[in-house]
Amino acid sequence: MSSDENYKIDAYMMLKPIKSILILLLMVSIGAKTEAQNTLPVYLNETATIEQRIEDALSRMTLEEKVAMCHAQSKFSSAGVPRLGIPENWMTDGPHGIRAEVFWDKWDQAGWTNDSCIAFPALTCLAASWNTDLSSLYGKAIGEEARYRNKNVLLGPGVNIYRTPLNGRNFEYMGEDPLLSSRMVVPYIQGVQSNGVAACVKHYALNNQEIDRHTVNVDVDDRALYEIYLPAFKAAVQEGKAWAIMGAYNKYKGQWAGQNQYLLNDILRGEWHFDGVVISDWGGINDTKQAIYHGLDMEFGSWTNGLTMGASNAYDNYYLADPFLKLLKSGEVKEEEVDKKVRNILRLVFRTNMNTKRPWGSFATEEHALAGRKIAEEGIVLLKNKNNTLPINLAKTKKIVVIGENAVKLMTVGGGSSSLKAKYEISPLDGIKKRIGTQAEVVYARGYVGEQPKAQDGLSTGDSITDNRSADQLMKEALTLAKGADFVIYIGGLNKNDKQDSEGNDRASLSLPYNQDQLITELTKVNKNLAVVMISGNAVAMPWVNEVPSIVQGWYLGTEAGNALAAILVGDVNPSGKLPFTFPAKLADNGAHKLGVYPGKGEEKYNESIFVGYRWADKEKIKPLFSFGHGLNYTTFEYGKVTADKKDLTADGKITFSVNIKNTGKREGQEIAQLYINDVKSSLPRPVKELKAFDKISLKAGETKTVKFTIDKTALSFFDPKKHDWVAEPGDFNALVGASSTDIRTAVAFKLK
Template structure:
């Protein structure tokens, strides 16, 4: 009887009309005491061919069909990775007009990566997973872990930086947090989605070593350590096949080498061929270019590549039923892990707790790039007049940018946050400084503000400088925004420089007032020709609902900045390997000629001085490092090496420092980077407090990918462990040897 009650609960949760008599036995697929694989096979055996095919393609913009007859619910996806997308009409991108779908907007993933704190990643995943669960989504389309190859990629703000190790360590807790809510994390975009321009046509040419060392590790960690339940294919091609229907990526690597047992979901519109979609690893097809129901058929979703064309091939015998069974097994496994798991929590949505989580993540990710003469934090005992300049101080940033656009429950602008924090202690004035193009609505979601300003550039600058003359602090808040051609899906940036002639505004303000702070809001590196004229620079990212509060906390010193850059800021585009070698952007073909030398690896190889280094970030306190020590001078491939270094807070404020471990290979059979990040630890210290940081070095940390052997190898020889505060601020080194067995 107890099993019968459980089956009724499962069916009610699934919304199925199926009835069971008190005497009937519980079907295996409804029995949660049975292993998932047994349940999958039982459910599969009860399905018709038509039902199987129906599960493999969309039935609306964001859902795919379940099996009502069996009590198996539909699958519902939601765009992430920074918040739960507002409901759209069944077959349109426009808003459905709900009044209860305004979410918490969390910081962009560049900010999360800049925290260098896996605990923040776990908090992020848990919080956004709760919001997805509350809205009854069982797949969150995120996080993104594509490598930052060029600072022009319009979608870099959705990813976790230039280093495969950092991305790998930060993605795992995010996935685990999301999936603890019974919601699948769908890691994207697999793989090589490193440009938005020509993303639907470009074929990426890349050698195996670069693929495995730089562009795959975060995905591998997501699958094997994070245990992700879903992966999204990328739009671009690799080896001449679109990534969402790619034999090499999906069958050979993802499932063959890594043992992935989740679902592969297409990006919306990423599928282009029925037979490749059947045989090359895709499970669920979404967003194909039939434009939903408007193409003149009663159900245009039936025209999808994995819909009627697939069914016809199965019925004719040209394709064996085992091919659809492979896909449905993966989809059923997803369902049993999510919507048919009666023990998954209920979730919560738009709560104060989620706002607080977003703010904490934002505060830990903001990076203090420069702070001459300790201009920051703002001294509120002396400051009587503070001038805020710049459009980004007031511009809505949660709407736009492509699929990460959000209908946020609220968004605290930087100007609002600053006024709330210090408005009762000092006069806070505002000057526009510059005017960008109008913010555009997306999918029927209106920005709700009119920033039109018809004054000339000279008039705007003159106003700002006039007010700046007698201000105690001038806070310029500019950077990029979510408009097309900036930090936005669909197109890349046209150049490294700031738009709207902001450099001219900053230059004029620097000549007017020496107490100038530039707060750059962006998901990408930008050129800073004025860097030597400005005493204090803050990198603030897109910070979501609590943006203004987080920025104000850092500027006033309520929170000591502890973020570190997850990618290099070059002085010029030519200081980036992809641009130096002339391979960006490809239209039909794009060859990654810089190979493994991406980001700081290129900077080191070419001996270039960056504008700001990978891993760089300052604090309002100071830290000293002791000498790194090792528990042994030699190790074998089966052993591990323990490294220790003491870090002390020598200032008068509590603060956090991220200690970074890089490995240098003295000699190898293949070219290697000067150093590679292989460990990091963020330590929080009270004034005068000292902690010992311990790193463990194993064979994996010393290995490189040998394409001839198609395997990772660690060659015996001499290595060095470099410990520092950034990729260019190395505090201590120690030599050790790897011996053969």
């Protein structure tokens, strides 16, 4: 068969969802001509409750139709019931943009010309904004893009905890702290689902490494599970009301997470009362019986190219396909087991693509690009700014030299499932040139050579940044230009190639690749007007930290990357982001590496327990390279004395802490005030302090505002594994308010009675 014929067949198959929708519209149209809405079948009658509609639809389905809904029929879709007008479910990768269309049975690009999306900043950047309003904006915008493309499930956001800076997929997540992740994920979910698109929160749970992710069994104690690794998922379910959850690849208690009795049945549905659909990660299912009984609803990607097994239809051979059907027909498995799954799937359908009131969405719009730029600007973190090197004083700057491969390397393609076919991506160099214009000369030097951008699934950046000069030649050129410049901007860091920030593998070390450390060190010797910009989704070692006057953490910023970064560097925007995770000076300063062998082969034991990130640094009295919650501003803030509205907190009451914050600088800025709680004495070991609230406020020069934090006893609780419950012990506590986990400005004592 010719390639053209193949393409026609694949294109036809991509249009299959239209068939179901046309049937549905026809049936609704027929119903509309009747005397009353209630003459429609109950499952089509939107005046009935969703549960009534589910039971009616279920009663009309054959066993084969039920089983067909429980597994994939293509790379990113599962079957509906055309006979009943129930449409197919269509998934799309997120969480930073809507994945380009691929062929029915292949990962390769389908060749569409209208599927170029807006690339939003990576979720590390969103978390670094500490702005829940921006999280809502992000969710709403990406949900509109998914809705416009007729996807009813967005595979994101990711909320796995940042346990180690080597995890290749950390850039997709929201940092190391369960409270910050919880507060940021809820509005994202609500924004997505306001479009009638389900947010599928991932990867549930304990997916904290990419090496051996399909086989590793995570050994973690119950306290760490409940206090560190589950809270963001719990908030997503109970507060965000997420309609879908994706199981992780790894094992927990010897069972794969996507078919796990403890995670899915006992906790997710039993303790949290989740009523949505559980979706497997692609290729994450390994056993029919466990998939049936251990909480999975929809199986995807078990043989990821669709045809490897040589079957006429590989999807019929999925664990929840023909093997499931045979067990049902033989009576070995009761029909109630498939009914449980189909109820959840139908609930998803009625909430999304059978909800006639959901909006139409919009795609690749200027509004979405500007939303992404706003998020990028608020997420960029100013780590260091000795002698106010930044913002660049353009009135005194005639020549700027930009150095580094990441100034021109596009970052939207690659990295795994978050790879995007972006409508456009403005590089840092182009953004700087565009902003500065004729105010100063901008000269570029490569400085180092990393890797040519790699295509993924047939998608490439179209960018050629090949340079065959030697490392010595590149460094010599960079240093020569830097000597004669009024200002030097170094833009380096990591990229989305294998063993950096990328799905499927972990980083090889904490150090920068491509000999960047030597280059940066040499630059500090020839020009003191230097700003180093790190593009990464992970912490990196900085052996030159004391010599560099200004350091900016830039993240993967998406479509508007260059414009956002330029706005920060020249001071059009005052930086206000703060780190969502700790930057350790060396790997041994991280608990997972100090106490264990990472990555675990077959078994990964979380010896550090609850002491993750700043909790470990506090416990061991380690000074981080940069602290959790740290981020500078182009203005300064003064904290007053924190006060409590009462001395004692009762078990059923609340207590409010108030602190005045004043902008003591000369320009408007935003500050993120952070409340930490210290338990003076506990029956079980506890962290020195834990984040329990935060607030991002904007202050004009000279302005003072009062920040209030209200908590109840849940903020004082820890998980008691013997009682399998949360416990708040009476006693003495301290409320600590500061600008980061190591910059506590004021404290007040109180008691829990």
